[in-house]
Amino acid sequence: MIRPIVHSRIILRRPAEPATPDDAPFGQDLLDTLAAHADECVGMAANMVGVSKAVIVFHDEKRGKDVLMYNPRIVQETGPYETAEGCLSLSGQRTVTRYRRIRCSYCKQRCYTIGY
Secondary structure (H helix, E strand, O other), X not given: OOOOOOOOHHHHOOOOEOOOHHHHHXXXXXXXXXXXXXXXXXXXXXXXXXXXXXXXXXXXXXXXXXXEEEXXXXXXXXXXXXXXXXXXXXXXXXXXXXXXXXXEEEEOOOOOOOOO
16 A cells, blocks of 8 residues: 655654564555655655654665565664765755665564564
């Protein structure tokens, strides 16, 4: 199901709660919503559609597919660089620090052990 994009800063600022196995169906909604905005977006977090859970999805250009992560956590980062990027939930662009490579720990769909 394609969900509407949230623009409320109050909702966007809410801390994300850990995802649980009950959140697995929501992952498909996030994938559907990213696909619907593929021409203007390469990734999104659950809060962008009003869900305060630690779930993200992004398009992995190298593999040519979308990747869904529950409870992602960056464990290693190398090659920092500055860039400007936009967000579907916010107007305009912002300068951000990104990394050429990151390593993440996360749970895949239907992950029953939540943790790192």
